[in-house]
Amino acid sequence: MRFPRNLEVWKMGIVNYLDALKLQEKLVSARKVHKIPDTLLSLQHPPTYTLGKRRTDHNLLVHESDLQNMGAELHYTQRGGDITFHGSHQAILYPIISLRDIGLGARNYVEKLESTMIELASLYGVTACAGGKCETGVWVGDRKIGAIGVRISHAITSHGLAFNIDPDLNYFKHIVPCGIADKEVTxxxxxxxxxxxxxxxxxxxxxxxxxxxxxxxxxxxKEGTSVLSADGDIE
Known part of the structure; x- marks a missing residue:
């Protein structure tokens, strides 16, 4: 008999990227020792470019000072994937879940993240699909609508997916999104x-x-950031 499984969702609103990164690190540590259940952060970021652990700086097409002039930040991360953009009107999910507990491998996990965004698009009559070889994320034809970049440590996940609801697509012109040239973002x-x-x-x-x-x-x-106590510990 399978025991019921609950997902705890934190609806965070707009969160600075570094604050979200520090929170994920705390949650991953807590999940590893079973202090918290599987947890999902739902949020948005102010204009932010992030690079994955492969450090593909060549896919950033402008100088970092130009990004600052645009009011955008640049951060280096330990997730997989290439460079991407996060901003307003983009739905971001950061799952902090135990793959071991739910019996998933890394590939199956990514496929379910893809299926999550494909299902959402279908609710609005948009036919999306997973990318082909070397084309991560979710696509509508040759236009990318959702990005994926994950980190898995001791079977605990962090980072996750970003689905474009209605962001300013001009921000994507300053990068080679996810390292895939000659493709549009939608x-x-x-x-x-x-x-x-x-x-x-x-x-x-x-x-x-x-x-x-x-x-x-x-x-x-859970709503907002009240889920953290004053000293930064997880309640």
């Missing part, structure tokens, strides 16, 4: 003729798609 707004609901609703739908794809029986919600 958004749900650009790909559908529908009037989209409030962004918060789409983010909640993405959370529901994630919970279904990963087989969680229930979802519990």
């Amino acid at each position: 958004s749900l707004r650009k790909e559908t003729n529908m009037v989209l609901p409030a962004e918060e609703i789409i983010q909640e739908q993405l959370i529901s798609c994630f919970a279904r794809q990963f087989g969680y029986d229930s979802v519990s919600l």
Whole structure:
């Protein structure tokens, strides 16, 4: 008999990238010793470019000082994947979950992240699919609508996925997104003729798609950053 599995979701709003990174590190440490259950961070970032552990700086097409003039930050991370952009009107999920507990390998995990975004797009009549060889993420034709970059340490995940609802796509012109040249980046707004609901609703739908794809029986919600105590410990 399988025991019911609950996913704890933290709805964080707009969070600075470094603050989110530090939070993930705390949560990963806590998840490794079973101090917390599987946890999902749902948030957005202010304009931010991030590079993965391969350090493919050549895919940044402007000088870092130019990014600062645009009000954007640049951060180096230990996740997989290449350079990408995060900004307003982009739904981000950072799962801190135990792959060992749910019986998934790394490849299956990434495939379920892809399926999460594909399912969300389908709700709006958009046919998306996983990329081919060396084309990570989720695509609508040859246009990328969702990015994936993950880190797995002792079977505990961090980082995750970013789905473009309606970000300013001009920011992507300053990079080779995910290291794939001559491909466009798109958004749900650009790909559908529908009037989209409030962004918060789409983010909640993405959370529901994630919970279904990963087989969680229930979802519990926490709002904002009040989930951290004053000294930064996890409550």
